[in-house]
Amino acid sequence: MRIGYACKLIGAANADMKSCTLKNASSEKLTELIRHNINSLNTMIDYNIENNIKLFRISSDLIPFGSSEVNKIKWWETFSEEIRCIGNKIKKSSMRVSLHPGQYTVLNSNNKDVAIKAVEELVYHTRILDSLGVNSQHKVVLHIGGAYDNKRLSVERFAENYKLLPDNVKKRLVIENDDKIYNIEEVLDIGLKLSIPVIFDNLHHQINYPKQKMSHAYWIEQCKATWKNEDGNQKIHYSQQAEQKKKGSHSDFISINQFMRFYELLGRNDIDIMLEVKDKNLSCVKCINCTTKKLNINVLEKEWSKYKYTILERSNAIYQEIIELLKDKQNFSAIAFYNLLERGLKSEGDSGSFVNAALHIWSYFENYATEKEKINFFKYLENYQNQKTGINTVKNYLKKLTEKYVQNYLMNSLYFSI
DNA sequence: TGACGTCAAGATCCG
DNA sequence: CGGATCTTGACGTCA
Numbered sequence: 001m002r003i004g005y006a007c008k009l010i011g012a013a014n015a016d017m018k019s020c021t022l023k024n025a026s027s028e029k030l031t032e033l034i035r036h037n038i039n040s041l042n043t044m045i046d047y048n049i050e051n052n053i054k055l056f057r058i059s060s061d062l063i064p065f066g067s068s069e070v071n072k073i074k075w076w077e078t079f080s081e082e083i084r085c086i087g088n089k090i091k092k093s094s095m096r097v098s099l100h101p102g103q104y105t106v107l108n109s110n111n112k113d114v115a116i117k118a119v120e121e122l123v124y125h126t127r128i129l130d131s132l133g134v135n136s137q138h139k140v141v142l143h144i145g146g147a148y149d150n151k152r153l154s155v156e157r158f159a160e161n162y163k164l165l166p167d168n169v170k171k172r173l174v175i176e177n178d179d180k181i182y183n184i185e186e187v188l189d190i191g192l193k194l195s196i197p198v199i200f201d202n203l204h205h206q207i208n209y210p211k212q213k214m215s216h217a218y219w220i221e222q223c224k225a226t227w228k229n230e231d232g233n234q235k236i237h238y239s240q241q242a243e244q245k246k247k248g249s250h251s252d253f254i255s256i257n258q259f260m261r262f263y264e265l266l267g268r269n270d271i272d273i274m275l276e277v278k279d280k281n282l283s284c285v286k287c288i289n290c291t292t293k294k295l296n297i298n299v300l301e302k303e304w305s306k307y308k309y310t311i312l313e314r315s316n317a318i319y320q321e322i323i324e325l326l327k328d329k330q331n332f333s334a335i336a337f338y339n340l341l342e343r344g345l346k347s348e349g350d351s352g353s354f355v356n357a358a359l360h361i362w363s364y365f366e367n368y369a370t371e372k373e374k375i376n377f378f379k380y381l382e383n384y385q386n387q388k389t390g391i392n393t394v395k396n397y398l399k400k401l402t403e404k405y406v407q408n409y410l411m412n413s414l415y416f417s418i
Numbered sequence: 419t420g421a422c423g424t425c426a427a428g429a430t431c432c433g
Numbered sequence: 434c435g436g437a438t439c440t441t442g443a444c445g446t447c448a
Contacts, residue, residue: 008425019426021442061426065443103423104444114445121444146446180422180447249423393437 002096002233002272003291004055005284011306011417015043017061025070034075037062038082045086049093051285055235055272057098058128067117067124076131087132096232096272097134099125100141103178108145108158115161119169126169136171137232141199144175144182144190151181155190162194171230176237177204179248184219185210191226198223201237202262203276207247217265224271232272238262239276250276253345254283256290256338263291279418290334297329300337309415311344313357318344345418354391355381361398361415364407373401 009015017040018033041062048056065071076083090097107118125140132138148154165173175191176199177184184198184205191198200223202216220236227234240258242249254277277283285303289295304326312319322340326332362377369377380397383389395416402410 017426019442021427024427102444103446106445109445111445117444148446390437396436 001269001291002055003284003287004053004057004096004272004274005280006057006100006274006276007059007061008280009044009047010280010282011412011414012043012047013411015040015047017059019061019064022065022070025065027073030064030071030073031075031078033064034062034073034079037064038079038086042082042086042089045089045095047281048095049089051281052288053281053284054093054095055097055274056095057100057274060099060101060125062128063124067120076127080131083131084133087134090132090134096138096235097129097132098139098141098235098274099128101125103143105142106145107142107161108154110146110148110154110157115157115164119161119164122165122169122173126166126172129172130168136230138172139174139197139231139235140169140172141174141176143178144187147181151186155186158190159194162196174199174231174235177201177208179204179208181208183208183210184223185212188219188222188226191223195228196226197228197231197234198226199235199237201239201276203239203241203248203250204237206241220266220271233270235272235274237276238273242278250278252278253342254287255342256286256335259287260290260335263287282414282418286338290338292334295334297326297332300332300334301326303337303341305409306412306414307341307344309357309361309413310418311341312360313354313415314349315344315347316353316356318347351385354394355385357415358391358394358398361402361410364410365401365405368405369401377401 008017018036020029020033041058044056048054060066063071063075089095101118101121105118105121106114107122109115109118122140122142129138129140144155144158146154162170174197175187177187178201182190184200187198190196200216200220205216205219220234223236224234238259240251240255241247242251254275273287275284275287289299289303304322308319308322311322318340322337322344325337325340358381365373377394377397380389380394384391384394399416402416
């Protein structure tokens with residue numbers, strides 16, 4: 001089993017995707033952005049390898065305007081060496097990667113231009129995977145599209161337009177149930193008819209389900225049959241509803257208890273789970289750690305070193321509780337650790353705890369910082385306490401000092417990221 | 419015509 | 434001038 005995350009890496013440097021507006025999209029600008037983004041992708045793949053993450057969705061933003069007329073760059077040639085190098089790392093580490101065009105790629109559109117653009121968009125996505133040199137287990141995920149007041153005709157049009165796809169795209173295409181229009185039963189029908197693997201998305205299913213109400217396990221089992229040998233293990237999407245937000249919104253982090261219940265019910269190893277969650281790699285590492293047998297306590301200690309100042313900022317009590325928990329090196333539970341962590345992350349904190357955490361961070365610099373920096377820091381802190389500025393002003397200044405004085409421990413901290 | 423979703427770019431404001 | 438904060442962009446469908 002692989003557990004993965006989508007598109008974005010939180011808490012690491014040089015892993016961002018850059019873009020530009022259409023009117024600034026000159027060839028020079030685009031080349032510069034593509035170089036930057038491929039370099040960021042390389043950082044993300046390295047991170048995944050270091051953290052034992054074997055499932056990853058590459059951002060569609062890798063190549064800005066990747067399927068548009070404005071982008072005439074043959075990036076797969078210009079950067080062939082860099083891309084091949086990344087592909088080799090993916091293969092060597094048995095990582096599985098995918099791509100997922102968003103809600104605006106509509107293959108079954110009743111507008112011919114839109115459908116043709118969708119084909120081009122899928123060709124672009126496929127080209128990324130082909131350039132990496134990875135096999136057909138590495139997929140491109142697509143929703144079915146619109147209903148246009150006639151689902152039967154719209155499904156037929158999906159089948160018609162599917163024929164427009166080149167073979168290399170067809171080999172990688174998989175389809176997914178969405179939260180508004182095509183439920184899992186309908187997507188399965190299409191998948192079986194056209195021989196396209198189907199991804200079950202649990203949260204979409206919760207809000208858009210077929211008349212015949214069956215368990216998640218049932219639908220997951222039905223989808224399994226659509227995955228052929230050359231497609232690799234069945235893949236599903238898993239996410240949790242954000243509390244007090246509109247239906248379908250992804251949660252800030254994965255609640256580990258809820259995930260473990262899902263995982264136990266699944267009771268399978270021949271399946272890959274793509275998490276869709278705001279905190280991306282962070283929840284991914286959490287779920288991997290909690291499903292790893294005989295986890296080394298060092299892993300949790302490393303996790304704690306990243307989270308500790310964020311927790312200190314929000315709840316001193318929970319900060320102390322976690323330190324207590326980690327004292328027992330023999331009998332420890334990753335799930336108990338993450339439960340405390342989640343409680344800490346949910347805590348609001350107050351100005352006292354924010355100041356306390358900022359002072360802890362400051363202590364890394366007090367022997368190096370210049371007199372002027374010291375004055376600046378305490379001025380920002382006073383402004384915050386007098387409600388003349390937000391805590392971010394203080395934190396941004398500390399971030400600047402962290403980079404200037406190269407404090408590696410802090411550079412790896414999530415204090416500046418979440 | 420606006421909402422939907424995403425989030426960096428781009429614009430503007432502030433000290 | 435630099436940093437913080439607000440607005441726009443880019444996509445297609447649907448109410």
